[in-house]
Amino acid sequence: MSFRYLVTGGTGSFGSTMVRHLLSGGAAEVRVLSRDEAKQDDLRRAIGDDRLRCFLGDVRDPASVREAVDGVDHVFHAAALKQVPSCEFFPMQAVRTNVEGSSNVVEAASAARVSSVVCLSTDKAVYPINAMGMSKALMERVAQAYARSRPSSQTTVSVTRYGNVMYSRGSVIPVFVAQALAGEPMTVTDPTMTRFLMSLEDSVDLVGYAFDHARPGDLFVRKAPSCTIEVLARAVASVLGDDDPRIKVLGARHGEKLYESLLGREERARAQDLGAYYRVPLDARGLEYELFADTGGGSDLALDEDDYNSHNTTRLGVEEVKELLLLLPEIRAAREGAR
Numbered sequence: 001m002s003f004r005y006l007v008t009g010g011t012g013s014f015g016s017t018m019v020r021h022l023l024s025g026g027a028a029e030v031r032v033l034s035r036d037e038a039k040q041d042d043l044r045r046a047i048g049d050d051r052l053r054c055f056l057g058d059v060r061d062p063a064s065v066r067e068a069v070d071g072v073d074h075v076f077h078a079a080a081l082k083q084v085p086s087c088e089f090f091p092m093q094a095v096r097t098n099v100e101g102s103s104n105v106v107e108a109a110s111a112a113r114v115s116s117v118v119c120l121s122t123d124k125a126v127y128p129i130n131a132m133g134m135s136k137a138l139m140e141r142v143a144q145a146y147a148r149s150r151p152s153s154q155t156t157v158s159v160t161r162y163g164n165v166m167y168s169r170g171s172v173i174p175v176f177v178a179q180a181l182a183g184e185p186m187t188v189t190d191p192t193m194t195r196f197l198m199s200l201e202d203s204v205d206l207v208g209y210a211f212d213h214a215r216p217g218d219l220f221v222r223k224a225p226s227c228t229i230e231v232l233a234r235a236v237a238s239v240l241g242d243d244d245p246r247i248k249v250l251g252a253r254h255g256e257k258l259y260e261s262l263l264g265r266e267e268r269a270r271a272q273d274l275g276a277y278y279r280v281p282l283d284a285r286g287l288e289y290e291l292f293a294d295t296g297g298g299s300d301l302a303l304d305e306d307d308y309n310s311h312n313t314t315r316l317g318v319e320e321v322k323e324l325l326l327l328l329p330e331i332r333a334a335r336e337g338a339r
């Protein structure tokens, strides 16, 4: 059976990859809800498939969300403000898009009796220290509170969390590529900072896994390797022919962490290890803890494990990161250009 889908933020790096994936998988219709008409036009031309329908609107505007959701079977909610520094300067904008906008998506999907909504979150929502992460943490709570308070709903709302996606718009790898090609020093914030490394395909795979397996309120994480930013800079330079690049250390930017966590300790203690993924089931208890007194109403907070973070996951060296980079079409194109 082929379904109708809505991808909010469907012109972005993740969104457009997901749109292509759904169309090639035989979707009856794929809708995109986004704000920028020029990007929609580019996507329409690039895809050239009349099963794609673009809706101009904004997740902040409930009427535009209702219009886009009406008649779809499944929603992938990727629309977000996601740049850490800009959200630090305009935190209320992050609240409006990432929190209120997500609530609008969940409520409109519920009212339209959509079967599933997968909300995309980020490692920065774990022990958040910046406005982007805080607003995404609240988005996760909006999704979980919906699942907890409406157990008989037709709409399964779940959350996926992933780390940095290599070569996504506005991220560091394209900056390093441009610097390497221009023979300029590589601007590294803190050489010891680590980040998870995921490809766009990995992120689509994770969201697809949640789509196939989620129970209401589930949170899914895909295990991923990491590296330090110095290793990343050296790997980018090396694939483009420079094994000894100059490195200029800038220092951390607003709201940055030395490492990111995909699961907090409290979550990891409750998570099911599914091999390539972790699943954190919804804590579906109500507020009447005394009802659970016989079995112990509260949670056991004796935590044996650390959080799952980019310092303690599998760490890659320069040669291993180069292998991952060479899987990216943009890197292969840059390499051809550099020759």
Ligand SMILES: O=c1ccn([C@@H]2O[C@H](COP(=O)(O)OP(=O)(O)O[C@H]3O[C@H](CO)[C@H](O)[C@H](O)[C@H]3O)[C@@H](O)[C@H]2O)c(=O)[nH]1
Pocket: 082, 083, 084, 122, 123, 124, 162, 163, 164, 165, 170, 171, 172, 173, 175, 187, 188, 189, 190, 193, 194, 195, 229, 252, 253, 256, 260
């Ligand atoms: O010139 C630069 C720019 C960045 N960095 C470093 O490179 C790493 C990655 O930086 P990005 O800007 O690529 O990514 P962020 O970790 O800041 O966040 C990114 O990944 C997030 C997911 O965790 C969200 O998707 C977010 O929108 C996106 O910007 C960070 O340690 C950063 O300090 C540098 O060393 N030099």
